Amino acid sequence: MLVVQNVTHDAEKAKDKKAALGTDVVIENFTTEDINAFDVIDDLKDIDKKTQKTILKVGVDANSEERAGSFVQMDQSNIFSHSISDSIELMNLGVALDKHSWLKDYLWKAVKPDVDKYTAQCALQESENDAYSGYFVRSLPGTKEIFPVQACMFIADQDVMQTAHNIVIAEENSELHLITGCATGDDISSALHVGVSEIYIKPGAKVTFTMVHNWAEQVEVRPRTAIYQEKNSTYINNYILTSPVKSIQSYPTTYCNGENARALFQSIQSGINDSIIDMGSRAILNAPNTSAEIISRSVANDNYRIYSRGHLSGNVPNVKGHLECHGLVLDDNSSIYAVPELEANAANLEMSHEAAVGQIDEEEIYYLTSRGLTEEEAASMIVRGFLSMDITGLPDELAAETQKMIDMSLDGM
């Protein structure tokens, strides 16, 4: 197990390495929890009703209707994992590593253990416990499952540090849709979530990854996501955050390594109450005819701080990228800091960005009041409209479902 030794060694060295971005979280303030702290359940409906309701808000349906499979992690325990689709393997990562000897080659490859202290923590948890928390999802070659796999990361205990290591593999010419919902129990005021997700998309395959976050107000969230895309592959990432949280810092990065790979990142982040959101999307275009589009919409209100980042890097000729970042600042105590970055390392490539941050246009408010809306109703309609995303690239059912998730999140605002 030389690989594991190296990972542990690298992680150990990076234990105190602050992340390049975001506020620094003192890991020692959080406790680790045993991977068996919660019992495995046979049926998602065995989860208590209150929690069911909470996770439904982030798109995880305990009835599993129109789902290809479900996975639930509570704190550190993987309590449920079940696929009903012949096309999709879904299980705890540890179980998967026992089953597939080749899987270890995918571990800590797209995301390195020594990126920062959070990835290091995740790796160290794995080596200390000799166990893995997180899911493994794999769509078999040539299969197209239209229903999504749902995965839920739930924090149930106070002050806990949750780590999850997820591996997603879409085999050649397959299609895989994932919904990840993250939430916290009502009574949790403080916790830390570290999620490492490595996504591998083989030639001709397509993955959509839709993530809804609904954390408690004092939760620190540090997802670390990287995607490897081979030729003719497609990756679509939808991210939705509309509730307060202490801080989130994330910068999912896709590497378009094969010709004609395409990536689309769409994110909406909006909220109130002293949250610090540092969200970015990055596409590294390493092969000819690859393309990427990054679209983000942010609304800041009531001491909300959003850093909205985007980075497109073209390293060979004939690649294309567009970055679009729009923000609305609704009060004087909030701020949006938009950082669009374009990097061209070859001639003959096309990259552009468009960023606009400002307040709600009064003309729009007046127009709507002239149709009988109050100013508050008008503002709310404008904000909702601003945050509404065109859902592209998803199967109809999932598009409608995602729209529902967005609407539900916005209703809660």
Added chain:
Amino acid sequence: MLLEVKDLVVEVEGKRVLNGVNLAIREGETHVLLGPNGAGKSTLFLTILGFPKYEVVEGSILFNGEDITNLTTTERVQKGLGVSFQNPPAIRGVSVRDLLKFESKQDPDEELNPRMQELAKKLKFSDEFLDRDVNRGFSGGEVKRSEILQLLAQGPLFTMFDEPDSGVDIENVELLAGELNVLLDKDKKPGQRRKAGLLITHLGYILNFVKADKAHVLMHGVIACSGDPDEILEDIRKEGFKGCVGCAECNS
């Protein structure tokens, strides 16, 4: 009297635009407001509508006998005022359908009611069009038709039309005029007309299809003259607004 404007003096960002405007419109009447660019026609509209930027320094606005000078736009609209804008703003993510549902007091989660679907079709809007962001990338004619469609959903008692025919091709002017007549109760017998309106027009072309009862010329922030629409338009066509200058001076 449905709408009464009395000695209205209005300032916009500290600059006086209306200088004592008087206007009275009865139930069932349609009036036309004429005047050169910058005379204050749109200002009068938006003041009647109650947009915050238009500050009433003196005078009052009565609707159905009630003083509405200090009401918000929303309150005025709820009482039965409506307006079609010349250049309304585009709003991202807010569809024509969303607005039509609100305006016809419908549950947003329900399908658009059959009456509005019918009217949309009549105004040459496809189902897909209704899902477009309101006014976003609309042609001049589409803007005007969407404004009229929204007013039909709203059903105001008193409607102000700001150049409803500008940018509309000739074949569609007649179509629009037909719906304007509905909004103005022109499809009813004179004795049964309750709704009323005020129309801004530059060319007066729409008046071939919408019969106005009275015309007013607004010059330098006052009503320079009022009278028979045909006669006044005839004068303006011949001499421009030059002839109105003298009258405006007398009236100010």
